[in-house]
Amino acid sequence: MKRRPRRSIPATLTAVVLLAACALVAVVAIQMLLGERPWIRYDTVAVALHDTRWSDVISAIVGAGAVLLGLVLVLAAVLPGKPTVLPLRGDLDSGASRRSYRSTLRTAAATVDGVSDATVKLKSRTVSATVSTGRTTTDGLADAVRGAIAHRLDQIDPALRPTVKVRVRAARSAS
Known part of the structure; x- marks a missing residue:
C-alpha cells in the first residue's frame, strides 16, 4: 500500500x-x-x-x-507530501484513500437537515467543512454538522483523530 x-x-x-x-x-x-x-x-x-x-x-x-x-x-x-492513504486504527495494516475519506465526510455533513451543499477539506490534523443552507437562522446547524462528522469519524476510526471545524454559509439573510 x-x-x-x-x-x-x-x-x-x-x-x-x-x-x-x-x-x-x-x-x-x-x-x-x-x-x-x-x-x-x-x-x-x-x-x-x-x-x-x-x-x-x-x-x-x-x-x-x-x-x-x-x-x-x-x-x-x-520532504514528505500529503499522504495518499490515511491510516486507520486496528490490528491490520489498513487505510482509506484521501478521496474516499473526504467524500464520506462530505456525505455525512450533507445529510444533516437544512444543509443544501457541503465541501470538506482535509488538512494534516483538521477537517474543515463548509456547509451552505437556505435557512435564515443557522443556530445549532454548525453543531449538528460537527456531530454528524464526528459520528462518521467514530465509524471510520482513523489512527490520528482530526479536529473538526465547521463554517456555515446562509443563502438568505434574516431581515
Missing part, C-alpha cells in the same frame, strides 16, 4: 529535460556524421565557454539557477 505520494511531476520534468538534451546532442552528432551543417556548432559553443570567466555575471546567474534547481529537486525528493 502506497501511503505517500509519488514524485511523478519532478521526475517527469527532469526526464523530459534530459530527454530533450540527449535528443539535441544526438541530432547534432548525426548531422556532423552526415556532413550537414549542425544546428549547434561545437566550435561556437567551445569558444563561448572558453571566453567565459568565473567572475562574469552570466556565470553567477547560471550557477545560481543550477543550484536552485538542484535544491528544488532534492527538497521534492526528501
